[in-house]
Structures are given as C-alpha cells and as structure tokens.
Amino acid sequence: MIRLAMLTFAIFTVSSSLAMPLHATERENLSLMQMISPWRYPDAQGQGAQMSDAATIDVNGARTTQSIVGKTVMTTDASIDKVIEFYKAKLDPTSSENNKDGIEVDPSGRSVIFSDDSKGRPFAMHTIFINTRNMSTVLVITRGKDETKTHISWKQYRRLD
Template sequence: MKNHRRLVGSALALLALGVPALHQARSLNAAPPGDITLLGVLSEWQYPGSRMVDGATMSDGGDPKVQSIKCTTVLVTPDPFDKVAAFYAEKLGTTEPEPGKADAARRDAGAVSRLEDSQGRSVKIRVFVANQVDAATTLVVSRVDGEAETHVAWSHYRRFQVRP
C-alpha cells in the first residue's frame, strides 16, 4: 500500500509540474485525461493581468478512493474591486445581488451562487461558488478600503472518472 501511495503521489507531483504521469500510475489509479497542469487549470479562472501573491498549489483531492485534485492560489490586481467582481459575475453568468443576499444561476449542468458581504464594512467581499457534477470552484474577491490591490482567493476541486 505504501508503494501504491508513493507512486500515485509521485504521479500527482509530476502532473502539477506539467509532466505526464507514468504508465504504471495510470494502471493503478487511472491518471487524469491528458496533461493536467496547475497553470492550465488556473488559466480558466485567472483575472486578466493579475499575479500570484505567494505561488499556487496543486495536490490530490484528499480521498485516496477518489481520483481528484485540488488547487489554490491568491491573485492580486490593481484593478478596482467592482471591475474584478464584474468580470467574475459575467464569466459565471450571475446577476448583481442585493447587499447581504445571495443569488444563484444555472451554468453548464451545475449551479453558481454569489454572496455580497460588504455593506457597512471597510472591506468589500464578494464570494462566487461554481458547482458542477465533478468540479467545484470558489472565488473570494476582496479589497480593504485604502488598499492598493484587489485580492482573488481561488480554490478549485476536480474529480476524475476512473477508466476501467
């Protein structure tokens, strides 16, 4: 069992670096289709022109019985909070929520919800959650009054179908 975990862990580490998994790992745990990379997954969600604050992570999803990955990073941009929040609202097809209330939308066989938690506070916060059958993404857009940059905390989970 230790060798199996080590081999699968090594395969996931190689995937994070953009290197295809070894054939042995695929037969043991059906590696994800294609060459999945952290930056490849992030590119779908990264705000244009933003930069990572402290790198990014990609790891297994946490359940050895389910082949999956989880990815996280914090992005920053000098763009105003409202512009960044509007970018993600448009991307996800949500409407402007009332302050302190959530809204939801249907998207690609999944659901998107958004919550605004800024009213009467010195910080602007908008949370986007996109759930699909085999993936979930959370984006927390925030900016403190007087701060020079808007932050986007990104967390993504993807489960893969195991092929026989």
C-alpha cells in the same frame, strides 16, 4: 553532474506519477497552471500556487475517489466592482465571454452563486461558488478600504474519476 540530473529526473517522475492517477484521461491530466488559466483576471499578478491530494474519504476514513485541490491568489489594480463584473460575464452561460477561454459548462449543468458579504465590514468581500458534478470552484474577492490591490483567492476541488 550526471547523477544529479538522474536524481532530479527520478524525483520528478515519481512525484508526477503520485500526483495524477494512471487511469486519468487527457482531460483530467491538467497541470495546475492549466487549471488556473481560465480563471485568471486579465493582468492579475499571481502570488504563488499549490496543488495537492484532496483526500476524498467516507465516514470510516477510506478513500472514495481520487481527487485534487488547487489554489492560488491573484492581485490586480482593478476595482472590486470591475473584477465582479468580469466574472459575472465570464460565468453567464449565455454570454459571448463564456467558454471562449476554457471555462466549460458541464453537460450536466452547473450552479453559480454570487455573494456580497461586505455590509458592515471595513473591507469589500465577495464570494463566487461554481459547482458541477465533478468540480467545485470558489473565488473569494476582497479589497480593504486602504488597500491599493484587489485580491482574488481561487480554490478548486476536482474529482479524477
């Protein structure tokens, strides 16, 4: 039993050190759940989450910067229109909803692009792109005509330098 506990601790220690660089600042040393939390739609159910090396490379295949990518899918009973309105309020830099739960406006600024790609399709599909100097976040929000849940796919690329 002690050997199993020691092995588990060793694996956790090694995997943790591989997941984050040694020079990462406190701000960069976030867990996957801390990255997702500010983006979570109220009462949405998570469908699993993953974080991995983003492998930022140049044209020769050499690493250029340490980076990670996280992803999850959330589902909610809320209509797609309610979900879109929630994120519009949350991402409006002048809104009282902005910044109260961790989605900061980068000092260098950010761009936010909303896109509705539903026309002529048997489902509603909206994408939201949020870009800062060190981070890119994409939300893909979909709901089929016969579906009872709205799906929110979240992906985030983050530079660690």
